[in-house]
Amino acid sequence: MASTTTTTLVIVLSFLAAASSDVGMPFGTGLSSWKLTTQELEVFNHTIVSPGSYGVMSHFWITGHNDFPSVDEVVFRYYLDGEEDASIEFTPSVACGVGFDDDKAPWGTAWFGKGSASGGWFHNFKIPFQKSVRVTAFHPMGAGDGFYIVVRGVENLPVVIGGVTLPxxxxxxxxxxxxxxxxxxxxxxxxxxxxxxxxxxxxxxxxxxxxxxxxxxxxxxxxxxxxxxxxxxxxxxxxxxxxxxxxxxxxxxxxxxxxxxxxxxxxxxxxxxxxxxxxxxxxxxxxxxxxxxxxxxxxxxxxxxxxxxxxxxxxxxxxxxxxxxxxxxxxx
CATH class of the missing domain: 2.60.120.1390 (Protein of unknown function DUF2961)
Incomplete structure (x- = not known):
């Protein structure tokens, strides 16, 4: 006869396997030493192809040098499900609750933070979409290079806020x-x-x-x-x-x-x-x-x-x- 501990372990592992099977594949990209301009450029795009699936953007990170133009002022836009006007638009610093180019670091919470003296802004906001996502970036102050950017998401990832699983x-x-x-x-x-x-x-x-x-x-x-x-x-x-x-x-x-x-x-x-x-x-x-x-x-x-x-x-x-x-x- 199996012990109570063994039975419990089997149940837990079965639950985790079932839960993980509901979550789809990750998707995303990273750009190294990228050149940003005043023109809006595409960083990443992804389209859901599996019937009945949806996507959730789950991670954003950017860093760069202290040289002009400042990484804090890069404008990111997320276009969801083919929309012409972006649902989401932000600069990395204000998205992380910081104004006026304050570069105090390092600090962070589970949701966002700053891990570098220059840039290092990240957030883990869950941004759901049904069909597609397109991420763009531009710098309103001028062109510059040496930017490093990562965006990532997961298909069929549950979004839980305040203990409530959102539809x-x-x-x-x-x-x-x-x-x-x-x-x-x-x-x-x-x-x-x-x-x-x-x-x-x-x-x-x-x-x-x-x-x-x-x-x-x-x-x-x-x-x-x-x-x-x-x-x-x-x-x-x-x-x-x-x-x-x-x-x-x-x-x-x-x-x-x-x-x-x-x-x-x-x-x-x-x-x-x-x-x-x-x-x-x-x-x-x-x-x-x-x-x-x-x-x-x-x-x-x-x-x-x-x-x-x-x-x-x-x-x-x-x-x-x-x-x-x-x-x-x-x-x-």
């Missing part, structure tokens, strides 16, 4: 705004999806402002889409959203789900941060508005911040802010 037909939607100016107390639309169901995966935010009072801004989620103000209060201030406090009084950090990645107060303020929602899922139904405010105000009748939409007593002296954000959202 194979899920799409990764990217809400993106680059160098847009917002006035004090403006609401910044990190996500604006009028319909559909899904989950917010992560966001990166960079801000250039006159002082740090933009950090008073609260974060709200409205789902369904037409939910009235104040919706669900996600954070009582900007640093609170990143699990810190008191204007990030402990300094910069790179933690598994949140990071405060850049701060310079030499001439005004430049600042950046990231936030994942894989450990604390943020699903939505029938659309979502996900907003952050450039500074905030206190309701004089209650003394509470975040619950006055117009008017109130402004906290500090927030100024005009130039904002870039990427918010990555799975829709299904």
């Amino acid at each position: 194979p037909t899920a799409r990764l939607h990217q809400s993106r705004l680059v160098n847009h100016t917002f006035q004090p107390l403006d609401y910044v639309p990190l996500v604006d999806l009028k319909e559909g169901n899904g989950m917010i995966f992560m966001s990166t935010l960079t801000v250039q402002s006159g002082n740090l009072n933009f950090l008073e801004g609260c974060v709200h989620a409205y789902t369904p889409y037409d939910t009235p103000f104040p919706g669900m209060l996600i954070a009582t201030g900007t640093e609170d959203y990143y699990n810190s406090g008191w204007y990030f009084s402990a300094g910069q950090f790179h933690m598994p789900t949140t990071g405060f990645t850049h701060l310079n107060t030499t001439n005004g303020v430049t600042w950046s941060a990231y936030r994942f929602h894989d450990m604390d899922p943020l699903p939505f139904h029938n659309g979502i508005r996900f907003v952050w405010r450039n500074g905030d105000a206190v309701d004089p009748t209650t003394g509470h911040k975040c619950f006055v939409q117009t008017g109130g007593s402004v906290v500090g002296n927030p100024t005009e802010s130039v904002v870039t954000f990427y918010t990555w959202v799975y829709v299904f």
